[in-house]
Amino acid sequence: MQSADIPDVQKFYDTEYQISLTSEDADQLYDVVDGVPVYRTQYQAELIIDFVDIPKGASVLDYGAAKAKSLYRLRERRPDITPHVFDVSEDYRSYWQGWVPEEQQATYLAPAEWNGRFDLITAHFVLEHVREPVEVFSDIARLLSPSGRFFFSVPDVLGNPADMIVVDHLNHFTRTSLSVALDRAGMKIERIDTSRLRGAFVVVAVLRQGEEKVAPPGRSDIDTQIQSLNRCCESWHAAEKIVANALARHAGKKIAIYGAGVYGTFVYSRVRDIGAAACFVDRNPHVHGRDHLGVQVVPPEALPTDIDVLYVALNPAIARKAMADLVLNQRKGLELVYLS
Incomplete structure (x- = not known):
């Protein structure tokens, strides 16, 4: 900030x-x-x-x-x-x-x-x-x-x-x-x-x-917004810990990132030095087949079957709802990691 x-x-x-x-x-x-x-x-x-x-x-x-x-x-x-x-x-x-x-x-x-x-x-x-x-x-x-x-x-x-x-x-x-x-x-x-x-x-x-x-x-409105902004910053530190803990827990497993946007870039920046993601997954057909940060972007139905962990790199406010409609959410053996 x-x-x-x-x-x-x-x-x-x-x-x-x-x-x-x-x-x-x-x-x-x-x-x-x-x-x-x-x-x-x-x-x-x-x-x-x-x-x-x-x-x-x-x-x-x-x-x-x-x-x-x-x-x-x-x-x-x-x-x-x-x-x-x-x-x-x-x-x-x-x-x-x-x-x-x-x-x-x-x-x-x-x-x-x-x-x-x-x-x-x-x-x-x-x-x-x-x-x-x-x-x-x-x-x-x-x-x-x-x-x-x-x-x-x-x-x-x-x-x-x-x-x-x-x-x-x-x-x-x-x-x-x-x-x-x-x-x-x-x-x-x-x-x-x-x-x-x-x-x-x-x-x-x-x-x-x-x-x-x-x-x-009013002063009270300003103070309330400052407190909310501080919580917003703290949420990013919490997300960093979630990703770090997931990486430690799933060491050696094959991972992918759902979302080729800002949240996906954030997750990639935390995992690239430990074990590169196999791919990004995104619903937007305009990005399918392209590379994001040198990693291929695929549609949800093309997620490789050997992926063990999928980081859900979406706004936490909508992430679970967005994933609820996807077959990926029901795929046996696939663990989803949310950022909050």
């Missing part, structure tokens, strides 16, 4: 980050409902429609757009909107061509002629990556029309502790810090939700009007 920022953040996001650029349709798996995969970009588009009454013919900006897949999905549902995209990298321009006109694209700096233009600005998991969130909120505030809405999502570190250990997440948000940061940028929260997007805050913000004031956070 107190570690230094990654060196040269601007260069990193400009030329090295390249999220979901492995293929045109690369996406993050959000959920599986009745056996059907639900991908994050489609789900985010549905959330926008649910949370914001978008005016007909609205000018919409995806801020920190990357491939702008959620905006693309939104435009499929609302072809009347005028899409705009902005990112701090040139790497995504090829994905914008053909559906976002050149004059509605910008990189590195959103142009002054866009000031006050937008009825809706979206930012999906962007603010945790920036060094100075208040500066970014202020930039977004200048682009909003007086009646515009700012829809954004950021990780809820208390709802998803993985946020705490992601190296390029430079900020970790709570309700209080979000409210204060927006207030300093001349905005206020209109709606905030932690139930619709797992492990994240979904926020709709608007410009403050005139001399309107936002009530400062």
